[in-house]
Amino acid sequence: MKSLAELEAIRKATISKINVRKENEAETVRVVVGMATCGIAAGARPVMLSFMDEISKRQLNHVTVSQTGCIGMCRLEPMVDVIVPGHEKVTYVHVKPEMVPRIVAEHIVNGRPVDEYTIGAAE
Amino acid sequence: MREIALHLLDIVQNSVTAGASLVEIGFHLAEDGMLSMSVRDDGCGMSPELLARVRNPFVTTRTTRKVGLGIPLLQQNAMASGGDVTLESELGRGTTITARFNTASIDCLPLGDLAETLATIIMGSPDKPDFSLTCSSPAGEMDFSTREVRAVLGEEVSLAEPEVVQWIRDSLREEIEPILGGIMR
Numbered sequence: 001m002k003s004l005a006e007l008e009a010i011r012k013a014t015i016s017k018i019n020v021r022k023e024n025e026a027e028t029v030r031v032v033v034g035m036a037t038c039g040i041a042a043g044a045r046p047v048m049l050s051f052m053d054e055i056s057k058r059q060l061n062h063v064t065v066s067q068t069g070c071i072g073m074c075r076l077e078p079m080v081d082v083i084v085p086g087h088e089k090v091t092y093v094h095v096k097p098e099m100v101p102r103i104v105a106e107h108i109v110n111g112r113p114v115d116e117y118t119i120g121a122a123e
Numbered sequence: 124m125r126e127i128a129l130h131l132l133d134i135v136q137n138s139v140t141a142g143a144s145l146v147e148i149g150f151h152l153a154e155d156g157m158l159s160m161s162v163r164d165d166g167c168g169m170s171p172e173l174l175a176r177v178r179n180p181f182v183t184t185r186t187t188r189k190v191g192l193g194i195p196l197l198q199q200n201a202m203a204s205g206g207d208v209t210l211e212s213e214l215g216r217g218t219t220i221t222a223r224f225n226t227a228s229i230d231c232l233p234l235g236d237l238a239e240t241l242a243t244i245i246m247g248s249p250d251k252p253d254f255s256l257t258c259s260s261p262a263g264e265m266d267f268s269t270r271e272v273r274a275v276l277g278e279e280v281s282l283a284e285p286e287v288v289q290w291i292r293d294s295l296r297e298e299i300e301p302i303l304g305g306i307m308r
Contacts, residue, residue: 056285067247
């Protein structure tokens, strides 16, 4: 395996962030990407990694990204839920990696969901 | 699915759901262009009855609906290239699935972004199971294991931390490229 020293540096840098997150657990924003056969085939993998990259680039320690299975609306995949505490869940549909920076900037950072990407606009 | 690596992302979930503690993934490219992708887990395994039926798209263990397309789609793509899928399983011991692809065929899918698939798999199941990856070809071989990553990170830092996931993806990309780069795209 390549440089484990690099990984050790990541560990040190991450531990303090984790402690801050634990103190603010009630404010954690959750991003949930559909990753069943349908989501994967529709392109969910690069979408998931784009959220990862964007969150790490902006140092958004209060955001977690996780995966879920198929919720039965396969034709709208890739689907992404953004859950901000105290607000209703927002579901984005047909998500592409290019849409991710805008969702992160407008919704997660500034609190305004990107209406045109949501399931409400698609239906 | 447009990549063999996407099939891997899909079928590995079966091993996770089977409660495996170790999932061993292997990609071996032979001189003649035959690529074998194997996933071996030590999960709950399948009964001979279920094993005989899992290639049927109308067989699934989930209860939300009656179709399961993971293995049928993999088999379709393997066969389209002139390869096949074999399954071995024993209740309580685990399951091994091996898909063979003839990469010399015009109908063969590209391998795709295996590093991104591994990073996504690990992110999705950061605590259990452990995953290992070995790749080999006439050009060389590599191996990777989440056990080694866990040993460095300790208990506090999850494998799902964005920086860790990025490290996994980037270091795997570097290591896989010289071995399987020829069939990636």
